[in-house]
Amino acid sequence: MTRIHLPGILAMATIVVASNILVQFLFGQWLTWGAFTYPFAFLVTDVMNRVYGAGPARKVVFVGFIVGVICSLIGTQIMGEFGPLVTLRIAIGSGLAFLTAQMLDVSIFSALRQGAWWRAPLASTLVGSAVDTTIFFSIAFSGALTWIEPGNDVSWAGEMLPLLGTGPVAPLWVSLAVADWMVKLSLALLALVPFRIIVNRLMAGQQSHS
Template structure:
């Protein structure tokens, strides 16, 4: 029995990852942080496209998840988690800056008052959006990364498309449900049918975008793996 168990253990593929010594990780981390900050600003605006209810950050946010998939696959769960936490620390810092900007005294003329009102309207809700985004992205992206890396531990370099798609479905659902529950009231959603619309549209849209980008995501992952000198080191 021990022989069978040992044979099973030996036959399981060993997942390969890269260290973060090259510039690629830093570039992806910077892009993820910028995408997250911009999507938080955009999410403070409710958007209606016919029967669809969403927010102004809808076209940006899936990019953060795609970057998370790339980092998880190439660098592993610990590094991806570091990128998630760093991105949100920068997002919280941006929110603090918005609060200071709003609090600073402006010009007292009509133009200055109009500018102040516009800035308060645009940036004032962002801290609540960031709170919702923080909780949602931390939960959703962490689950997404964990599932992807766990599946890689079982399959090695094979079935990348399955890892990307499976992890995306679970991660996006958790993320969307948490975020919409907090952001709905901020952007003016007050009734349950509209809330359900907001959640379903967000989940289906984000998941569809990730599915459509699977070939591109896989191509980017392949290119980075080839160019990362340390890829193949177990971390």
């Protein structure tokens, strides 16, 4: 890891910290504000991968993971209206989802690196974000995994409701997960624009210094 990777490290750390704060604030019925900042972690990972390679991208991911763990530890010590802001299940789900999804993103991006410029970032982000959402919401809220933290009552998340208010009946946490992934899907498409711009500028900067 060198000084030229510092902007990527700082960007990832900022996104992780901001997302951990904004997840405490609701946006509508199914989302939190954190849903709109967290997906940009995939943008940072993909830019680092395209410009510097898979190795530096994985190191930036690891930094993000460590920052996330620190945020979770802090959150477990802050008491909210219904208990700690971060429960053990949320902490485990968040950390495992981030690390797994981001590392998968790096691997898929690297496999598709030689294709059209948009294919690698789009495919890696779509797959990574789907895995991220599945792991986090399952571990954090699924009734089948209450054994992870028996003292944490997540029965509210298992309330059977129409999916997103209009679809087939499903546990509430499934609606939360679907809404979260839909945001990630939308931002994955929108992020192709800044991805292209940032990569071109960084590549041009590298060439001018070579």
